Amino acid sequence: MKRTTLLLSLCAAAFLALTGAALQTQEICDQKGLKARTKEKLDPYKYDSGKLTKVTYKNKAQVKETEIPVFIGEKYRMVFNTEALSKNIIITVYNKDKESKGRKALWSSKDQPAGSKLHIWEPDKRAMKYFVDYEIPAAADSAFLNKQECMVFMLGYK
Amino acid sequence: MKKSLLLLLPCALLFAACSSDPEKPEGDSAKPADTAATSTEDMDMDEPVSYALPSPLQVAALFKKSGLKYLPGITHDAGAVSKYSTKFQQAQNMGVYSADMAYCVLNKQSNEAMKYLKTIRQTAGQIDLGKVFENSTLYDRFNKNLDSEDSLRGVIAEIQMETDMLMAQNDQKHLYGIIYTGAWIESMYIGAQVYKKNPDEKIVPKLLEQMTILSSIIKELKVNESKDQNISTVLADLSALQTAYENIPAIKTIAESDDVDFSKVTVKKEELDTLIKQIEQIRTKIVNG
Numbered sequence: 001m002k003r004t005t006l007l008l009s010l011c012a013a014a015f016l017a018l019t020g021a022a023l024q025t026q027e028i029c030d031q032k033g034l035k036a037r038t039k040e041k042l043d044p045y046k047y048d049s050g051k052l053t054k055v056t057y058k059n060k061a062q063v064k065e066t067e068i069p070v071f072i073g074e075k076y077r078m079v080f081n082t083e084a085l086s087k088n089i090i091i092t093v094y095n096k097d098k099e100s101k102g103r104k105a106l107w108s109s110k111d112q113p114a115g116s117k118l119h120i121w122e123p124d125k126r127a128m129k130y131f132v133d134y135e136i137p138a139a140a141d142s143a144f145l146n147k148q149e150c151m152v153f154m155l156g157y158k
Numbered sequence: 159m160k161k162s163l164l165l166l167l168p169c170a171l172l173f174a175a176c177s178s179d180p181e182k183p184e185g186d187s188a189k190p191a192d193t194a195a196t197s198t199e200d201m202d203m204d205e206p207v208s209y210a211l212p213s214p215l216q217v218a219a220l221f222k223k224s225g226l227k228y229l230p231g232i233t234h235d236a237g238a239v240s241k242y243s244t245k246f247q248q249a250q251n252m253g254v255y256s257a258d259m260a261y262c263v264l265n266k267q268s269n270e271a272m273k274y275l276k277t278i279r280q281t282a283g284q285i286d287l288g289k290v291f292e293n294s295t296l297y298d299r300f301n302k303n304l305d306s307e308d309s310l311r312g313v314i315a316e317i318q319m320e321t322d323m324l325m326a327q328n329d330q331k332h333l334y335g336i337i338y339t340g341a342w343i344e345s346m347y348i349g350a351q352v353y354k355k356n357p358d359e360k361i362v363p364k365l366l367e368q369m370t371i372l373s374s375i376i377k378e379l380k381v382n383e384s385k386d387q388n389i390s391t392v393l394a395d396l397s398a399l400q401t402a403y404e405n406i407p408a409i410k411t412i413a414e415s416d417d418v419d420f421s422k423v424t425v426k427k428e429e430l431d432t433l434i435k436q437i438e439q440i441r442t443k444i445v446n447g
Contacts, residue, residue: 035323047315049210052326062202068210069374071220071367072417095416098203126417128370135201154319157216 029084029150038081038152041120045077045156055085055149057139065098066132068155073126075158080109080119082151087144089151090135093121097131106130208331209378211371213318214253214341215311218260221349224364228265232351233258234344234445236273245285246388247447249333252281253340254444256318261348263314268304275300282321285333290320332382332389339375339392340444342368347441350434362430363420369403369433376400395443399436 031052039047051066070076080091090110096103107121123130132153139145234254242248259274279291291297296317303309325334346368353361376396383389403409406429412418 031323031327035319039319046216046311047319048213048216050319050322051208051210052323053208054326058202060202061200062205064205065207066210067207067374067377069212069371071212071216072419074220097207128416128418129374152323153210155210157212 029148031150031152034081034084034150034152037083037118038079038154041079041081041118042077042154042156045075045158048076048155048157050152050154053134053151053153055089055134055136055151057087057136057144057147057149059138059145061138062136063098064134064136066134066153067097068130068132070127070130070155072128076123077156078121078123078130078132079154079156080121080151081117081153082109082119083117085117085149085151086147087137089137091119092133092135093123094131094133095127095129098133103131206381207377208381209335209374211334211338211342211374211378213260213315214257214345215260215263215314215318217342217345217368218257218264218348220367221345221361221364222264224360225358226349226352226361226364227356228261228267229352229355232348233261233270233274236277238445239277239280242281242284242447244388246336246386248281248284249336250340250392250444251447252278252285253337253342254344254441255281256337257341257344257348260314261345263307263310266307268310271310272301272304278317286328286330287321287324287333289324290317294320296320332385335375335378335382336386336389336392339379339396342371342375343437343441343444346437350437354434362425363423365430365433366409366423366425367420372396372400372403392440392444395436395440399433399440402432402436 034052038050049068053064053066055064068078078093082089082091090108092108092110093106094103095106106123106125109116109119112119134151139147234251236255236258239251239255242251255274255277259271259278262268262271262274275297279288279297282288282290296313300310300313303313321337322334325331346365349361349365349368352358353365376393379389379393379396383393404413406425408423408425412423
């Protein structure tokens, strides 16, 4: 009886420790590491703005858009870090927002080497605004449904 | 013994369920079905748009490039920080002080800048953004590099980055637009005051160009309007300013353009004065709390 109680106590303790660690990992998303690696890729540009985007997989694919006003004639660099994402999110930069007809894609992660998770893009044309669309795939299976992950975007200027 | 084994079985199953690596892709993530769909028909397009607005430091740097001089006494009183009692007032004035700090750093007024940094640190703590300065060397690095403009710019950029990321991490995204409104209005106010006291035509195109950000600020605030009842008031003021700007005949002609040379856009003095007056009124409301 004593041995059974001991085994049960050990099991309970290990279970609590493991679930606690799993929840913490989900919350943290290694944001510190993501930030540091993204900022490193901004260099020699200076940090201007950035977004830590929490991605939650749903039953349906989704599009999240970020509008980025910029100043004409200034030089910019965009860095997208998707290292912490399990699924392949397509990032496309457009000249107009998602409601506009006839908008033009200026850059897309689809055209980058397969497997690359850190993308850098420097616009070469004058503009007043950019629109970044993140195409997030559907969860596809229950393991991904409502699972939360993070990605980081930074904009730098010279 | 058999009883012990029976008890261990559910434990082992729980271990197996918990020990899968959450970072590891589950299933075959390389399959095409796992990548984002390309057709927008079967996509949820209703997610609210987010905004990445230019930092107060970049705004101040652009004004500086156009010849904006330092005028003592036009920035906000750092001592006024104690009178802001609500999170909305504190957030807006944290933005005001951020713009003041950027203006001081770019004009080598490092002691003034240090005062603003102290104020920003205090306000950040009040609106649950204190972590930006906790466990980091940002404040000390600023203090140790008062003679180096480049280093101070680097520290300010880092403070901005940490603040941007922390707001997302803490689900305090609604603060972004509130803080930014304070920063943007203060930058415009400084630009306008310098222009009024020392009229230099080179500043006018910069003031007009900065107005192009306003539509994005308004949209950012609208997304979060339900999160704080005070947002509606500032939205009304900013929308009135936007309307005044869009009604300027020279601005109407460039409304649909993607590429504008603001140095070739001519506005009348009365039109500019109207904009400046509205900016001053909004700034007064913000700093009065």
